[in-house]
Amino acid sequence: xxKYILIPLLLAALILGLAVYPIGxxxxxxxxxxxxxxxxxxxxxxxxxxxxFDNAVNKFSSNVVIGRVTDASEYDxxxxxxxxxxxxxxxxxxxxxxIDVYAANYSLETDGRYMLFLTEHDSAVYPNKFYVLLNQxxxxxxxxxxxxxxxxxIKKEYIPPFKDTKYNKLSDAKEYIEKIKDNNIxxxxxxxxxxxxxxxxxxxxxxxxxxxxxxxxxxxxxxxAKTIVSxxxxxxxxxxxxxxxxxxxxxxxxxxxxxxxxxxxxxxxEDSISLAxxxxxxxxxxxxxxxKALDILEx
Amino acid sequence: xxxxxxxxxxxxxxxxxxxxxxxxxxxxxxxxxxxxxxxDPVRTLYSRLYDGFTSSEFSTYLSQATTQWSNAGISAYGxxxxxxxxxxxxxxxxxxxxxxxxxxxxxxxxxxxxxxSYVGDHTYSGRTIANYEIMKSIIYSPKHPSYYLFTSSKYKxxxxxxxxxxxxxxxxxxxxxxxxxxxxxxxxxxxTTRDKSHLVQNY
Numbered sequence: 422x423x424k425y426i427l428i429p430l431l432l433a434a435l436i437l438g439l440a441v442y443p444i445g446x447x448x449x450x451x452x453x454x455x456x457x458x459x460x461x462x463x464x465x466x467x468x469x470x471x472x473x474f475d476n477a478v479n480k481f482s483s484n485v486v487i488g489r490v491t492d493a494s495e496y497d498x499x500x501x502x503x504x505x506x507x508x509x510x511x512x513x514x515x516x517x518x519x520i521d522v523y524a525a526n527y528s529l530e531t532d533g534r535y536m537l538f539l540t541e542h543d544s545a546v547y548p549n550k551f552y553v554l555l556n557q558x559x560x561x562x563x564x565x566x567x568x569x570x571x572x573x574x575i576k577k578e579y580i581p582p583f584k585d586t587k588y589n590k591l592s593d594a595k596e597y598i599e600k601i602k603d604n605n606i607x608x609x610x611x612x613x614x615x616x617x618x619x620x621x622x623x624x625x626x627x628x629x630x631x632x633x634x635x636x637x638x639x640x641x642x643x644x645x646a647k648t649i650v651s652x653x654x655x656x657x658x659x660x661x662x663x664x665x666x667x668x669x670x671x672x673x674x675x676x677x678x679x680x681x682x683x684x685x686x687x688x689x690x691e692d693s694i695s696l697a698x699x700x701x702x703x704x705x706x707x708x709x710x711x712x713k714a715l716d717i718l719e720x
Numbered sequence: 721x722x723x724x725x726x727x728x729x730x731x732x733x734x735x736x737x738x739x740x741x742x743x744x745x746x747x748x749x750x751x752x753x754x755x756x757x758x759x760d761p762v763r764t765l766y767s768r769l770y771d772g773f774t775s776s777e778f779s780t781y782l783s784q785a786t787t788q789w790s791n792a793g794i795s796a797y798g799x800x801x802x803x804x805x806x807x808x809x810x811x812x813x814x815x816x817x818x819x820x821x822x823x824x825x826x827x828x829x830x831x832x833x834x835x836x837s838y839v840g841d842h843t844y845s846g847r848t849i850a851n852y853e854i855m856k857s858i859i860y861s862p863k864h865p866s867y868y869l870f871t872s873s874k875y876k877x878x879x880x881x882x883x884x885x886x887x888x889x890x891x892x893x894x895x896x897x898x899x900x901x902x903x904x905x906x907x908x909x910x911x912t913t914r915d916k917s918h919l920v921q922n923y
Contacts, residue, residue: 463833464823465885467878467904481826498834500823523822540825542818553822641802643820645834651770670770672819692865693771693813 463499464525464556474582477558478598482538483607484513484552485598487562487591489534491519497645501526503554505537511595512602513541521551527574528559536560536568536594540607543615545696546649546674550615558582566591613690616698622714629686629697631662632718634706636682643672650675657682660718668694673703682706684714750844751898751918754891758836758852759922763796763887766805770812772863777875778811781861784909785880792916794887794923807886809859809879817860828904829878830860831885842922851922857886876909884911889919 470476478485492504503522507515522529522539529535537560539552559571561579568589569579581589588594602608619625626632639653653670673696677683684704686697696702704710747757765786769778786796799805810817818824821832835856842849859882864870870878880899892902898912 463836464827464830465833465890466830466882467828467902469826469828469904471903499832525823542822542825544815544819546819551822553825555826556823557826649819651768667774668771670768672770672816690815692863693815695815 468557472557474558475601477538477555478512478601479605481540481555481558482512482605483541483610484515484537484539485511485602486515486520486537486539487511487534488520488537490529490531493524493529493531495526496523499526499645500524501529502551503529505529505535508534511536511598512605513607515552516550521549522554523551524554524559525556525574528554528556528571530561530577534562536562536591541612543612545615545699545702546672548674548699562591568594613688618698618700622710623717625686625697625701626661626714626717628688629661629702630689631665631687631694632660632684633662633665633687634658634660634682634684637677637679640677640679642675648675649673650677652677660684662687677703684711745842747842747844747849748921749914749917750847750849751893751895751900751914752889752891753894753902755847756850756852756890757842757919757922758833758854758888758890759919760806760854760857760887762806762855763794764799764805765796765807765809766799766802767809768811770810770816772813772816773811777863781875781879782809782811782883784876785883788880788911789883789887792911793920796883796887806855807857807859807883809861809883811861812863814862814864817862821858821860824860824862827860828864829862829882831882832858832860833885834858852888852890854886854888859883859886871907873907873909874904877906878904880909880911884915884919887919888922889915893918 470480486505486507487509488505488507490503491506493501496502501524503524505520505522507518507520522537523542538555538558540555541550542553543550560582561569561571563569568582568591570582572578572580583589588597616628619628634657635654636657637652638655640650643649643651649672651670652673656665659665683706686702687694688697704714767778767782769775789796796807802808810820814824821830823832824830833854836852836854839851839853842851861879861882877899884900889900893900893914895901895914896903896906897908899908899910899915900918901908
């Protein structure tokens with residue numbers, strides 16, 4: 422081949438080779454991952470309300486707290502289970518000073534001090550109550566009490582949350598929240614508290630709207646963390662309540678086995694049914710507990 | 721000598737410019753507020769109804785969503801097992817679906833992209849648009865309590881909007897007449913030319 426064709430050909434190949442190498446080499450890095458491009462763990466969809474500070478306080482959050490992260494562990498591929506020591510309650514009240522927070526991964530750092538916008542999640546399929554973080558409004562508080570809004574969870578880049586810098590101080594933000602918090606939509610909502618456990622089977626029966634004996638025909642994990650299962654069932658006998666004609670599937674804590682028969686205690690909620698208590702609402706047929714319950718139910 | 725140098729430069733420039741045009745496609749339109757777009761090359765869809773909707777409501781809403789995208793040239797294929805699917809669609813009451821995905825509490829409906837891969841960039845009017853292959857997305861499409869005043873049209877929009885996210889329509893349109901507009905108050909459920917052309921170009 423002529424030199425004046427061969428030389429540019431080789432030069433171009435060399436340049437292209439060098440240019441392509443870092444693309445392939447960086448594929449596994451976080452900087453090239455989706456989380457880097459979209460800080461909100463790939464969550465798409467329509468937010469319930471426009472994302473403004475007022476809505477974060479009054480519409481998205483049942484609780485706004487100042488707290489310090491004491492621990493964070495992976496809950497599932499996209500979320501962390503974060504332990505927060507609550508220092509101050511700005512909106513709503515938490516029952517304990519140490520709370521569990523369900524947060525998008527990379528959003529909260531251990532030892533960090535934050536203003537957290539939370540919604541209480543209390544359901545009997547979980548072993549305890551926890552709070553869901555509004556992942557779009559993660560506000561860190563620095564040593565000088567400045568507010569810093571998390572912009573990039575991977576690079577840990579923060580920006581001042583307010584254009585008007587006078588609001589970017591913790592004291593000013595607290596004063597503002599105090600002024601507007603009477604409009605919080607959770608303020609007057611009466612939410613049924615989930616009972617952990619009842620002392621005896623008689624109380625368990627009385628507290629339940631529905632008591633059903635069912636055989637699990639198909640059991641599959643319902644969430645990524647594999648803590649909840651979706652159970653397709655065949656009703657064997659209804660001892661209390663009823664109306665299961667159109668329900669053939671129910672969410673229960675993991676541990677239910679296919680082809681086994683259980684006595685389940687349920688309560689009615691606003692538009693669904695759920696376990697009556699966190700523990701003691703699922704009794705396997707054939708156990709001594711089952712015999713005790715049956716004695717009372719068949720009287 | 722000059723002639724040889726000219727040919728040399730010409731060949732060099734041609735060789736370099738060809739692959740560069742292959743790496744970065746210039747998109748013809750772009751309507752999203754986020755500089756990213758995706759595609760699901762497989763599009764196998766598994767659906768499951770827990771509670772809330774009647775079976776008929778659920779299948780009607782889902783089918784009008786899949787039909788619209790199918791008519792636009794992006795078909796999704798129903799499968800019976802979660803393992804075989806790249807798109808999972810769950811219907812149920814808010815309480816049930818929030819137990820499965822607590823993040824739903826902040827959304828009217830949610831599409832969670834759980835497995836994806838960055839495959840390169842497009843460009844549009846000087847902007848860099850990140851392109852993703854989506855391997856798994858999960859749609860949580862709840863039946864809302866009656867005080868939400870959700871009409872049939874709003875549910876149709878909800879299902880179409882979320883399916884669009886799963887197919888790669890990432891972010892939202894700023895035009896209120898589009899299904900991909902961010903507000904859930906909208907009752908528009910027929911995909912507009914803008915909704916369709918934005919995504920179809922990535923398939």
